[in-house]
Amino acid sequence: MITGGSGLPKDSLQLTAMIMAYILINGIFYLMVLSIKTDKYRSLLFVIYAVCFVITFISNLVEVRGSMIVTQEDMVQGHTPFCHMVIPMIIVPAALTRTIIFPGSMLEGFAAIGTMLVLWLGASIVLGRGWCSWACFYGGLDEGFSRIAKKPTIKNINKKWTYLPFAILLVIVLTSAATLSPTYCAWLCPFKAVTEFEEISSSTILLQTIIFFSLFIGLVIVLPILTKRRIQCGLFCPMGAFQSLTNKFNIFEVRIDPEKCAQCNLCVKTCPTFSLDEESVRSGKSRITCTKCGKCIDSCPKQAVSFHIKGTPLGVNFEAARLIFIYPAFLFLAVMGSGMITGAIYRALLLATTGSMIK
């Protein structure tokens, strides 16, 4: 799975990087299974995955294109890698015109539209919004920053903000359908700052670039540090809001056993995506936005919070439900992350041996 079915690499540096990634990923999984701590080890690998994604992605871009800049030529040729953030915006135009409003390739090259759609469909069936904590290659960035401070500086965040991603989702779906272009990518995506962006050739592109960097600094770095929450994922990301809808049919969920719950609300305070509130504690169910990260489960002193398989009795087979969930979830994270982690270790080894991360 880690080699993508292509066999072991012949380059010794690449082989070393792959072995190191293999040991790291398997070590983290054994610790997750043995320690009964899901989020502690998931978070570690998730953050490593996101950082390695940025390193690998930028290095590959610089190697192939010479910079992080995506040109009109790249777009016309369909050389833009497809990103899952586009998915909510392509659905209406795809349904009505049978076309994908993204300058990528349907089947050819890196991150082709078809393969990314298959990955997303598979993840949505298996994980629901668990995608956001087990598969998304951006989520680990604000998760990493949200874990830097020991205590939050900003504690009280109005619950109304949790509806903002749904409002942004509605706006971008409508504007993308009207303009036949992915408006979130053009104007609001903070992760353009660490992936690729257009060459500044007009005042409009300059404004867009300023917005990307400002949102990245604000939503992915500063606010997560100040609040200890995943602000971009919980209060802004329209893909997360869209993915929440898949939680409706997903078999896995997070439940609170009212008989064990001591009403301490520690789970509410620690939930990184604002998916638990007092009402959730009373009803025993997480909100639709739950990303199944497991932080509330790890933090509950009474073990009242647990992964649960819908349709099965609550409070029975606590560990079995956790294992049945973490095997496919971790497998997704491991396979998605292994290429990025191997790539980043390889770049680091290349830097150490040749003085450059670029071949």
Next chain:
Amino acid sequence: MTRLKTIVCYVWALMAVPLVLATFMGMNFWAEKLVSDTGLKVSPWCTGGEIMSTVEHEQHKTLIYQPVFDGLIGQRRNGFFQINWTPNGNSLPRLIDEEFDFDSDGTRDFRIKLNTETNEVHLEAFGNNVVSLGEVLILGSERIARVALRKNRDDRQS
């Protein structure tokens, strides 16, 4: 009944691992199936659309695309027309001067003069449907130009 429901739910949950394996191992197969079964294509606003005709010249060929006016429902008033010049050998001739009839009505709509050394492009419009010269792109030895078009209200209704 409750017991049966529990068993079914556990079985469905246990199917998650084979589903993940099927997703990754069969990714290319599923992707090809998805694309062929749905007939999805990249939007002509990104690709330039379908090639309408090819004109062979001594040193190069001109690929003429269908004008793109595609809207979400029906057609838009504003669109564009893409032309691609590809060399037969290593390079394009120094000067290219061609006239185009984008709506195939038998009358020339605009003329393009392209200097492939300086990459200067000049557009001469013969009608009010032709708005301006859009992007001019250099792809190795090829050149691509997009010409912004606007349909008349009568054309749009038809």
